[in-house]
Structure formats: C-alpha cells, structure tokens
Amino acid sequence: DAMVIQNPRYQVTQFGKPVTLSCSQTLNHNVMYWYQQKSSQAPKLLFHYYDKDFNNEADTPDNFQSRRPNTSFCFLDIRSPGLGDAAMYLCATSRIQGSGANVLTFGAGSRLTVL
Amino acid sequence: GQNIDQPTEMTATEGAIVQINCTYQTSGFNGLFWYQQHAGEAPTFLSYNVLDGLEEKGRFSSFLSRSKGYSYLLLKELQMKDSASYLCVVMDSNYQLIWGAGTKLIIKP
Numbered sequence: 001d002a003m004v005i006q007n008p009r010y011q012v013t014q015f016g017k018p019v020t021l022s023c024s025q026t027l028n029h030n031v032m033y034w035y036q037q038k039s040s041q042a043p044k045l046l047f048h049y050y051d052k053d054f055n056n057e058a059d060t061p062d063n064f065q066s067r068r069p070n071t072s073f074c075f076l077d078i079r080s081p082g083l084g085d086a087a088m089y090l091c092a093t094s095r096i097q098g099s100g101a102n103v104l105t106f107g108a109g110s111r112l113t114v115l
Numbered sequence: 116g117q118n119i120d121q122p123t124e125m126t127a128t129e130g131a132i133v134q135i136n137c138t139y140q141t142s143g144f145n146g147l148f149w150y151q152q153h154a155g156e157a158p159t160f161l162s163y164n165v166l167d168g169l170e171e172k173g174r175f176s177s178f179l180s181r182s183k184g185y186s187y188l189l190l191k192e193l194q195m196k197d198s199a200s201y202l203c204v205v206m207d208s209n210y211q212l213i214w215g216a217g218t219k220l221i222i223k224p
Contacts, residue, residue: 040216040217040219041216042202042214042215042216042217043158043202043214044214045212088155090157090158092157096210101146101148101163101165102146102206102210102212103148103160103163104158104160104212105160106157106158106159107157108156108157109156109157111155
C-alpha cells in the first residue's frame with residue numbers, strides 16, 4: 001500500500017543532543033510537510049517542500065532544519081532540543097495540481113521526549 | 116488575523132447523533148476540511164467542502180456556509196471508535212492550511 005512512513009515512532013533524547021527524524025513516502029506526492037503538534041493543540045506547520053523548493057514558516061526557530069534529498073525522503077533535524085521541543089512531529093504529503101482540494105496524507109508521527 | 120473556532124470538548128452517547136460546529140475568519144477561502152485524530156495517532160482525512168451545502172459520506176456528513184463562515188460535521192449512529200478529536204481546517208486564498216485546535220469527542224455507552 002502506498003503510504004507515509006516515519007521513523008522512529010518514539011525518540012528520547014537529552015537536552016541539547018541533536019535528533020534527526022525521517023519521513024519517506026511511496027505516494028509520489030510533490031509536497032512534503034513537517035508539523036509539530038503538542039497535546040490538545042492544532043498541528044503547527046514548521047516548513048514544507050513544494051518539489052525541491054523549501055518554504056520555511058516565519059516563526060519556525062532556527063533550531064529546526066530540514067532536508068529533502070529526493071522526492072521520496074524528507075528529514076527533520078533538531079539541532080539542540082530543548083524541553084519545549086517535546087512534541088509529536090508529523091510528516092504529511094500532498095499532490096498539488098493547480099487549484100482544488102489539498103488533501104494531506106499523514107505518517108503515524110514521531111513522538112519526541114526531551115530529558 | 117486568521118481564526119478558527121470549534122468547541123474544545125463534546126460528549127455524546129453511543130448510537131446517537133452529534134454535530135460539531137466550526138466557525139472561521141480567514142484571508143479568503145479555498146475549501147474546508149475535516150480530519151479525525153485518535154489519541155496518539157496522526158490525523159486522517161474525513162471530508163472536503165468548497166461549495167455551500169451538505170456532503171454526505173456514510174455515517175459522516177459535512178456542511179458548509181461560506182457566507183456565514185460556518186461548517187459542521189455531523190456524525191450519526193455513533194460508535195465507541197468515533198471517540199477522537201475532530202479538526203476543522205480551512206484553506207485560505209494563498210492555499211495555506213489554517214488548523215483549528217480540534218474538538219475532543221467522548222462517546223459514552
């Protein structure tokens with residue numbers, strides 16, 4: 001089945017120790033997103049790739065970086081995690097073709113704990 | 116600013132009907148989505164409305180009134196597995212997705 005796969009599902013790190021989360025997709029979607037979601041809050045968009053074009057949200061801290069080496073993979077790097085970065089990180093994909101519904105397909109998420 | 120309002124939490128009984136409301140104020144409008152999110156899991160797509168009216172999909176229906184900036188999600192014949200958060204999402208004039216904080220729906224036997 002075509003899908004969005006995130007690894008790891010659970011990540012525990014120490015304060016300040018870098019973390020990399022990965023996302024792969026077999027849907028051949030041209031857009032990939034990284035969202036941060038804290039308990040009982042809406043997902044917050046960190047950045048997205050439209051094909052190879054990187055789009056950073058204005059309020060995304062510099063501590064968060066991303067790489068998309070090819071259309072199937074995307075990585076989220078947290079350079080120096082703080083306690084406030086503990087959250088669920090959601091990768092999503094969509095196929096945007098002109099106007100119309102931009103339906104997102106989400107991976108299962110990576111839950112980050114910072115000690 | 117852009118804003119989406121939906122109730123924080125609702126409770127309903129198994130087998131009953133529940134309506135979850137959403138009002139929005141955004142920079143333009145290019146469609147409204149409803150997503151379901153079970154605790155600890157990722158959101159899954161439920162419905163999309165871009166024109167006024169009711170869209171029915173099995174036990175779930177979604178309604179949109181663009182002039183009122185209003186939508187609702189109607190769930191019929193509630194099952195215990197419908198216990199989840201329901202997120203209202205609006206796509207604005209720049210095709211950006213504006214997310215509501217979600218409504219936690221608790222189903223009681």
